[in-house]
Amino acid sequence: MAVKNDILAYLEQHRNGFCSGELLAKELGVSRAAVWKAVESLKKSGYEIEAVTHKGYRIAANTDLLSAESIAPFLGEHCQKLKIQTFSSLESTNLTAKQLALAGAEEGTVILAEEQTLGRGRLGRSFFSPAGAGIYLSVILRPDLKASEAVLITTAAAVAVCRAVKEIAGAETQIKWVNDIYLNGRKICGILTEALTGFESGSVECVILGIGLNFSRPERGFPPELREQAGFLFAEKPDGITRSRLAGAILNHVYALCNSMENRTFLEEYRQRSLILGREITLYRSGKKQSAVACEVDHDGGLLVRYPDNSMETLHSGEVSILL
Incomplete structure (x- = not known):
C-alpha cells in the first residue's frame, strides 16, 4: 500500500509529463516490478494511467479522483501537516468527522468523500451529494473561541471558498448569509458548522466545518426540487482543473483565515460579496x-x-x- 500511495503522489505531482518506471523505481527505492504492480493496482482503483513505451506513466488528464496524494501537491506550507482521509462513500463527512473528534482526533483532520448518502445542510435539510460531481469535505478545528463567536468560523469559511473559486476557476461568487455561496444566481456551495462546546466554560472545544460544493453538473442532473435553485461551478469538467486542486485551495484559504480570526478583516470581504445587504x-x-x-x-x-x-x-x- 505504501508503494502504491507513493507512486500516486509522485504521478500527481508530475501530471504534465511522463515518469519512467526506472525513474519511479529509483526515486522511491523499489524494484521496477513493484512499480508495475502498484500502477496496476491504481488502475483497478479507478485511476486512468497512460503507459507509453520509452516514456513511462502518466495520470490521464481527465482522471479526477480525490485522495490525500492528489490533494497534497496543492497544499501550502501551513497545510502540510493536515491529516487527510478520503472515502468512496459516507453517510456524511460531518458525521464521520464528529465521531473522530469525540474519539480525540486532532486539529487538522480532514474527511472527504466521493459521495454522501445522507449529506446534511442547515436546519436538518438534506444536501444532494452525487458521486464524482462535488467536493464534500469536513475539517476538525479546535479554535480559541467562545460559543457565541462560532458563527465567525462560518463567515470566514464562506470567504475562503469564494477566494479559492476565484483563484482556481476565475469566477466571482456571492454569499447569502450566513452559509451559502452563489454563482450566477444559483447556489453552488453550502457550509455547515457544528460546534462542540464545554458546558461549564461556554468555550468551543471543537468545530466541525463542513463544505459541500457542486464542482460540475451531476451526471443525472439535480432532483426536481433543486433544479430551480441549484447550480455548479463547471457545466463540464474542465481540462487542467481537478477537484483535488480546488479542494487544496479551499483548505489553504480556510486555514489562512482561521489562523487570523482575531483581526476579522475577512468580514469586509464578506460584506462586499453579500447578496442580501440593503435588500x-x-x-x-x-x-x-x-x-x-x-x-x-x-x-x-x-x-x-x-x-x-x-x-x-x-x-x-x-x-x-x-x-x-
Missing part, C-alpha cells in the same frame, strides 16, 4: 416568517435587520431568503 428579505424562524431589510453584518458575523415597524435586531441564526 428586503424574508426571515424564517420557529415556523414563522417575517419581512425585514438586511442592513449590516456586524463584527461577530451577525446580521442586523430592520423590521417594517423600524425596530432592529441582530440575528446569529435563522434562515433568510430573497427574490433572485
Whole structure:
C-alpha cells in the first residue's frame, strides 16, 4: 500500500509529463516490478494511467479522483501537516468527522468523500451529494473561541471558498448569509458548522466545518426540487482543473483565515460579496416568517435587520431568503 500511495503522489505531482518506471523505481527505492504492480493496482482503483513505451506513466488528464496524494501537491506550507482521509462513500463527512473528534482526533483532520448518502445542510435539510460531481469535505478545528463567536468560523469559511473559486476557476461568487455561496444566481456551495462546546466554560472545544460544493453538473442532473435553485461551478469538467486542486485551495484559504480570526478583516470581504445587504428579505424562524431589510453584518458575523415597524435586531441564526 505504501508503494502504491507513493507512486500516486509522485504521478500527481508530475501530471504534465511522463515518469519512467526506472525513474519511479529509483526515486522511491523499489524494484521496477513493484512499480508495475502498484500502477496496476491504481488502475483497478479507478485511476486512468497512460503507459507509453520509452516514456513511462502518466495520470490521464481527465482522471479526477480525490485522495490525500492528489490533494497534497496543492497544499501550502501551513497545510502540510493536515491529516487527510478520503472515502468512496459516507453517510456524511460531518458525521464521520464528529465521531473522530469525540474519539480525540486532532486539529487538522480532514474527511472527504466521493459521495454522501445522507449529506446534511442547515436546519436538518438534506444536501444532494452525487458521486464524482462535488467536493464534500469536513475539517476538525479546535479554535480559541467562545460559543457565541462560532458563527465567525462560518463567515470566514464562506470567504475562503469564494477566494479559492476565484483563484482556481476565475469566477466571482456571492454569499447569502450566513452559509451559502452563489454563482450566477444559483447556489453552488453550502457550509455547515457544528460546534462542540464545554458546558461549564461556554468555550468551543471543537468545530466541525463542513463544505459541500457542486464542482460540475451531476451526471443525472439535480432532483426536481433543486433544479430551480441549484447550480455548479463547471457545466463540464474542465481540462487542467481537478477537484483535488480546488479542494487544496479551499483548505489553504480556510486555514489562512482561521489562523487570523482575531483581526476579522475577512468580514469586509464578506460584506462586499453579500447578496442580501440593503435588500428586503424574508426571515424564517420557529415556523414563522417575517419581512425585514438586511442592513449590516456586524463584527461577530451577525446580521442586523430592520423590521417594517423600524425596530432592529441582530440575528446569529435563522434562515433568510430573497427574490433572485
